Amino acid sequence: MTDDKKIIAFVVYPGxxxxxxxxxxxxxxGMASTAxxxxxxxxxxxxxxxxxDNPLKLVATHTYDEVPSPYALLVPGGAAPTLKALAxxxxxxxxxxxxxxxxxxxxxxxxxxLLGQAGLLEGRRAATHWMFREFLRAFGAEPVAERxxxxxxxxxxxxxxxxxxxxxxxxxxxxGAEIARTIQFVIEYDPEPPLGPLDWSKRPYGxxxxxxxxxxxxxxxxxxALRDRLLAHTGK
Amino acid sequence: MTDDKKIIAFVVYPGxxxxxxxxxxxxxxGMASTAxxxxxxxxxxxxxxxxxDNPLKLVATHTYDEVPSPYALLVPGGAAPTLKALAxxxxxxxxxxxxxxxxxxxxxxxxxxLLGQAGLLEGRRAATHWMFREFLRAFGAEPVAERxxxxxxxxxxxxxxxxxxxxxxxxxxxxGAEIARTIQFVIEYDPEPPLGPLDWSKRPYGxxxxxxxxxxxxxxxxxxALRDRLLAHTGK
Numbered sequence: 001m002t003d004d005k006k007i008i009a010f011v012v013y014p015g016x017x018x019x020x021x022x023x024x025x026x027x028x029x030g031m032a033s034t035a036x037x038x039x040x041x042x043x044x045x046x047x048x049x050x051x052x053d054n055p056l057k058l059v060a061t062h063t064y065d066e067v068p069s070p071y072a073l074l075v076p077g078g079a080a081p082t083l084k085a086l087a088x089x090x091x092x093x094x095x096x097x098x099x100x101x102x103x104x105x106x107x108x109x110x111x112x113x114l115l116g117q118a119g120l121l122e123g124r125r126a127a128t129h130w131m132f133r134e135f136l137r138a139f140g141a142e143p144v145a146e147r148x149x150x151x152x153x154x155x156x157x158x159x160x161x162x163x164x165x166x167x168x169x170x171x172x173x174x175x176g177a178e179i180a181r182t183i184q185f186v187i188e189y190d191p192e193p194p195l196g197p198l199d200w201s202k203r204p205y206g207x208x209x210x211x212x213x214x215x216x217x218x219x220x221x222x223x224x225a226l227r228d229r230l231l232a233h234t235g236k
Numbered sequence: 237m238t239d240d241k242k243i244i245a246f247v248v249y250p251g252x253x254x255x256x257x258x259x260x261x262x263x264x265x266g267m268a269s270t271a272x273x274x275x276x277x278x279x280x281x282x283x284x285x286x287x288x289d290n291p292l293k294l295v296a297t298h299t300y301d302e303v304p305s306p307y308a309l310l311v312p313g314g315a316a317p318t319l320k321a322l323a324x325x326x327x328x329x330x331x332x333x334x335x336x337x338x339x340x341x342x343x344x345x346x347x348x349x350l351l352g353q354a355g356l357l358e359g360r361r362a363a364t365h366w367m368f369r370e371f372l373r374a375f376g377a378e379p380v381a382e383r384x385x386x387x388x389x390x391x392x393x394x395x396x397x398x399x400x401x402x403x404x405x406x407x408x409x410x411x412g413a414e415i416a417r418t419i420q421f422v423i424e425y426d427p428e429p430p431l432g433p434l435d436w437s438k439r440p441y442g443x444x445x446x447x448x449x450x451x452x453x454x455x456x457x458x459x460x461a462l463r464d465r466l467l468a469h470t471g472k
Contacts, residue, residue, distance in 0.1 A: 010292075017262065018258045018261075018262065019255075019258050019259060019262040019423065022254045022255050022258040022259075022292065023255060023258075023259075025254075025290055025291075025292060026253065026254065026255040026290060026396070029290035029291065040290065040291055041291055042291050042292050049285065049295045053265075054261055054262060054265035054276065055261075055265065055276055055277055055278050055297045056246075056257075056258065056261060056278050056294060056295070056297075057294070057295035057297075058292060058293070058294065058295070059285045059292070059293035059294070059295060061291045061292075061293075109424075129424060130421075130424060147426070147428040158424050159422075159423065159424030160262070160422070160423040160424050160425070161400065161423045161424055161425040161426075161427065162424055164397065164427070165427060165428050165429060165430060168429060168430050168431065169430045172430055172431070177431060180430070180431060181431055181438060181440070182440040184429060184431060184434060185434060185439060185440050186395075186396070186440075187255065187395065187396040187397045188345075188365060188366060188394050188395030188396050188397055188398055188434070189396070189397040189427075189429055190383070190397075190429075190433050190434040191397065191400070191401060191425075191427035191429070192383040192401050193401060193404060193420060193425055193426075193427070194401060194404050194405045194408055194416070195404065195408070195413060195416060195417055195420060197426050198420060198421060198424070198425070198426040202417060203421060204417070204418040204421050204422075
């Protein structure tokens with residue numbers, strides 16, 4: 001891409017969780033419509049429809065090659081397909097290259113594991129989906145149980161819906177609170193979870209170890225070295 | 237569709253706001269993976285990629301004809317393109333027909349205006365995006381300033397992000413609080429808006445009348461009768 005805007009690239013890949021990307025894209029595209037030095041794009045290996053972890057398919061606007069040096073990068077997560085994507089050399093290669101030159105490197109949910117695999121989290125504090133948090137250690141990152149974590153130019157969010165909070169924070173950081181507040185009104189982001197805030201004493205799945213082991217074995221059957229590296233961090 | 241599952245149909249149309257649909261789809265597809273009598277589908281006029289109000293394009297799984305009688309319907313909203321869609325006879329015809337037989341008719345944001353145009357809100361209490369609330373009166377509905385409003389089998393949500401709350405409520409209504417809570421954990425929905433809750437004293441755009449008139453004139457230039465019907469409700 002040759003335009004002189006600051007490009008915010010949202011990455012898509014097979015099996016990802018769409019909400020991880022669509023929440024922040026909505027917020028940051030709202031910013032770009034006001035702060036016109038920014039532009040959002042959706043980047044994939046191809047421009048063919050990408051399957052996700054629900055029936056919806058997404059279509060990228062650009063290929064990796066077309067957006068080699070975005071200003072900012074946002075990587076969404078998912079469950080087993082995201083673990084599988086840790087072995088996707090084209091994706092990881094793109095993240096490594098784009099991430100090294102980007103001013104801002106961000107992720108939602110297990111997108112941070114992909115950043116880790118691309119070598120971008122070494123020695124950093126990072127967030128991810130609560131179920132996968134310990135896996136961050138496999139990439140030299142320090143897991144943090146926060147909604148989002150800012151460590152220099154790397155900003156990682158917790159699971160799925162946390163991407164909306166992350167993105168509003170990014171807007172505030174990039175262009176200030178006034179525009180962030182306007183976007184919050186435009187998306188009417190005044191959450192009222194019907195069952196109230198998360199009560200961690202009611203956390204489902206109990207001991208995560210068997211579930212994580214099953215997921216890893218399923219997702220990374222063809223990648224035993226990577227699987228074993230992550231298996232070392234499935235918890236007590 | 238001939239399978240015997242309860243089909244939850246998420247409608248897509250050009251220019252819509254993806255988050256309106258992707259939030260609830262994530263939640264309700266999570267429900268369908270546990271409560272397997274349900275199935276989510278994405279329904280559009282065609283299965284070609286649909287442009288949205290941001291760079292992302294979405295791809296439906298089914299056409300209107302393939303899902304004539306869903307168990308539940310969810311209609312997302314948007315800004316000017318959604319007003320334009322009020323004159324989309326194929327979309328409105330589908331909503332009218334599917335909506336009449338559906339057990340649950342739901343919308344997010346200005347999706348409720350489309351339900352209204354399809355004749356499904358007559359005499360009902362309904363929600364929509366705060367900026368467009370008075371327009372509900374043009375369809376015989378009573379606007380309500382709540383996160384979501386349940387009036388019989390018609391459940392309408394406020395703007396954009398309110399679809400997540402709506403969907404968690406639907407899960408609770410359909411299959412109970414335990415599954416709803418599990419999904420809330422899976423999407424880690426424990427919002428922390430960086431600037432806190434919406435403070436309506438800081439509402440942007442001031443008097444909405446000029447903005448709404450401009451939007452209506454732009455979106456419905458070719459539909460003067462419909463435009464004038466809505467213009468009568470742009471506020472004082």
